[in-house]
Amino acid sequence: MPPGYIDEDTGLPITPVPVATWSDGDRSAATEAAVTAMVAFARPGADQDTWWAELAPLLTPQARSDYAYVQASVVPATQVTGSARITDDTSTMVVHVEVPTDVGTYALILTRLDGGSPWLVSRFTPPEGVR
Secondary structure, X not given: OOOOXXXXXXXXXXXXXXXXXXXXXXXXXXXXXXXXXXXXXOOOOXXXXXXXXXXXXXXXXXXXXXXXXXXHHHOOOOOEOOOOEEEEOOOXXXXXXXXXXXXXEEEEEEEOOOOOOOOEEEXXXXXXXXX
């Protein structure tokens, strides 16, 4: 799309977005985002308002809606205990990452809108047998 392209229906300019790729930097950003989100999530002793204020920006809009009524006090994990590991990166827009915690390994799904957008968590799945 050439610079200055105008949408024929709206008359508004269309700005191209960065294409999503898989580079070492993209993988690193995904695992860092997963760890950051898990650290924010795994704080059952946190004040509810503080917990949510720090967690919500790390979530997709749908996940914000899904997790809006979760109470910090019921999250069983209290800390991340190791390095995150990508388990599925077949899409450049969605990645599955495992993050080890003190109650076992959580599986997170992260998404991004395009190559220039941050990775956001859409789902936290606790270890099997942990609620």
